[in-house]
Amino acid sequence: MLKSIFSGQLQLGLAQAALAALAALAVVVLAERRGMHLVSELVIAMIRGLVQIVVAGSILLLLLRGPSWTSVFLLAAMIVAAGATSARRAKGMPEAFRVSTWAIACGAGSVIAVMTLLGVIDTPITALVPVGSMLIANAMNTNGLALNRFRSDVLAHVGEIETALALGADGNSSVAPYVQVSFEASLIPAIDSLRSLGIVWIPGLMAGMLLSGARPLYAAIYQFVVLAIIFAASGLTSLVSTLLMRTRVMSAAEQLILRPGQPAAGS
Amino acid sequence: MAELTTRVQANPGLILRAEKLGRTVPAKILVAEASFEVCKGETLAIVGPSGSGKTSLLRLLNRLDEPTNGTVYLQGVDYRQIAPRDLRRRVGMVMQRPYLFPGSVADNLQFGPRQRGEILSDERVEQLLAGVGLAGYRLRDVANLSGGEAQRVSFARSLANGPEVLLLDEPTSALDEDSKREVETIVQQVGREPGIPCVLVTHDAAQAVRLAQRALVLEGGRIVRSGAVEEVLGA
Numbered sequence: 001m002l003k004s005i006f007s008g009q010l011q012l013g014l015a016q017a018a019l020a021a022l023a024a025l026a027v028v029v030l031a032e033r034r035g036m037h038l039v040s041e042l043v044i045a046m047i048r049g050l051v052q053i054v055v056a057g058s059i060l061l062l063l064l065r066g067p068s069w070t071s072v073f074l075l076a077a078m079i080v081a082a083g084a085t086s087a088r089r090a091k092g093m094p095e096a097f098r099v100s101t102w103a104i105a106c107g108a109g110s111v112i113a114v115m116t117l118l119g120v121i122d123t124p125i126t127a128l129v130p131v132g133s134m135l136i137a138n139a140m141n142t143n144g145l146a147l148n149r150f151r152s153d154v155l156a157h158v159g160e161i162e163t164a165l166a167l168g169a170d171g172n173s174s175v176a177p178y179v180q181v182s183f184e185a186s187l188i189p190a191i192d193s194l195r196s197l198g199i200v201w202i203p204g205l206m207a208g209m210l211l212s213g214a215r216p217l218y219a220a221i222y223q224f225v226v227l228a229i230i231f232a233a234s235g236l237t238s239l240v241s242t243l244l245m246r247t248r249v250m251s252a253a254e255q256l257i258l259r260p261g262q263p264a265a266g267s
Numbered sequence: 268m269a270e271l272t273t274r275v276q277a278n279p280g281l282i283l284r285a286e287k288l289g290r291t292v293p294a295k296i297l298v299a300e301a302s303f304e305v306c307k308g309e310t311l312a313i314v315g316p317s318g319s320g321k322t323s324l325l326r327l328l329n330r331l332d333e334p335t336n337g338t339v340y341l342q343g344v345d346y347r348q349i350a351p352r353d354l355r356r357r358v359g360m361v362m363q364r365p366y367l368f369p370g371s372v373a374d375n376l377q378f379g380p381r382q383r384g385e386i387l388s389d390e391r392v393e394q395l396l397a398g399v400g401l402a403g404y405r406l407r408d409v410a411n412l413s414g415g416e417a418q419r420v421s422f423a424r425s426l427a428n429g430p431e432v433l434l435l436d437e438p439t440s441a442l443d444e445d446s447k448r449e450v451e452t453i454v455q456q457v458g459r460e461p462g463i464p465c466v467l468v469t470h471d472a473a474q475a476v477r478l479a480q481r482a483l484v485l486e487g488g489r490i491v492r493s494g495a496v497e498e499v500l501g502a
Contacts, residue, residue, distance in 0.1 A: 159362065159366045160366050160368070162331055162362070163362060163366040163368075163421075164368075164378070165331065165351075166329060166331060166355050166359070166362070167355065167356075167359075167378055167382065167424065167425070167428060168352045168353070168355050168356035168383065168428060169352070169378075169382050170352055170382070251333065253330055253351045254351040254352065255330065255331055255333060255351075256331075
């Protein structure tokens with residue numbers, strides 16, 4: 001229907017984006033009526049997302065003819081932005097931005113580097129940046145989930161953690177159960193994506209490869225490759241993130257820093 | 268420091284001494300300049316209205332919170348020179364709620380010693396449980412304990428570490444009258460038999476009189492009265 005109204009590709013794209021945004025808005029307006037307040041957050045996120053992806057597309061367009069090494073800077077900038085975004089899911093956590101950025105750099109960054117060196121990810125900027133960005137974005141989501149879960153679990157179990165400390169346990173083992181749960185919970189989406197691949201969803205990358213003329217079997221295998229390295233990047237990010245955060249919630253004298261209603265609870 | 272060493276030598280029963288202990292957080296003084304001593308076998312009650320800084324003071328004594336001024340001496344040694352894990356083993360704490368770890372009663376009693384790579388014998392576990400009136404409870408799942416039983420297990424769990432002093436943070440405030448009396452009996456026994464001194468935080472003046480020999484009254488984080496419990500609380 002839209003194609004019959006808009007002849008130009010840009011106008012068509014904007015119209016499609018407007019309709020997609022309306023669908024998302026309709027859902028949150030419905031949720032708002034049931035007391036779940038997401039409208040402002042979604043509107044800001046959508047505007048940001050649209051502007052960012054258009055800017056990224058424009059930059060990609062400019063860099064397409066540039067040397068491959070320029071993608072390193074682009075990916076590094078994406079890692080910092082991802083760190084800032086997922087740190088917002090861990091309000092009150094000490095050094096959340098630094099932890100998130102390091103974790104994503106170690107997780108997604110190292111997997112991108114190793115897979116590129118091994119030839120699993122192609123080096124041309126048109127391949128490296130989109131695939132790398134997928135890894136970074138998924139690592140960001142996993143990191144946000146891990147930090148959010150860790151934060152809420154620690155805040156919900158202050159008594160248990162301080163009891164362990166008071167009995168002579170070290171800081172790391174006092175929060176170890178919550179590190180483990182956060183790590184496992186953060187990887188549920190990545191595991192489910194792998195598990196449902198080809199049955200519940202056919203990802204965009206595979207569809208794009210098919211549209212651009214790749215052989216269906218290779219497109220399918222490569223999609224699995226991408227999801228597997230996404231899992232590797234996400235898992236490593238979550239592992240680094242939770243291990244770093246474990247040390248940040250304890251002081252040097254093994255006192256729990258992250259507690260509700262700081263200063264010390266009680267009378 | 269030299270003066271304190273002399274004091275410990277002069278009074279070998281002196282276990283814990285807080286010296287100008289305080290904790291200030293932005294825009295609030297939680298505890299100010301608290302100085303007191305705790306000697307072997309005695310129970311010191313810290314009383315005061317809600318929000319007066321009782322729990323904040325107690326948490327400074329085993330360094331669950333960091334003092335912003337002053338310090339604590341344990342057997343004459345500045346506690347900042349003692350590794351926090353070792354300090355907390357030596358300065359046991361029973362919290363308002365027992366916070367038992369999932370598993371059996373024995374698992375909970377083994378928790379502290381296990382942190383140092385030690386295992387308590389079954390006989391020792393039974394002995395500790397008998398001491399809190401729970402003989403035969405060793406293999407019980409903690410999920411099936413009453414509130415009073417759980418708090419008694421938490422006492423035994425702290426005693427399993429062999430503490431030199433025990434901090435009690437309103438240990439009976441969440442219990443019914445019968446359980447409260449049982450826990451009070453344990454506090455009295457702990458002070459009498461192993462001679463472990465206790466620092467008891469309570470908002471209940473009558474309980475302080477029943478259990479303690481000396482008392483401190485806190486108001487706004489400051490000690491406003493201290494001395495023999497009957498004198499301080501006017502019993």
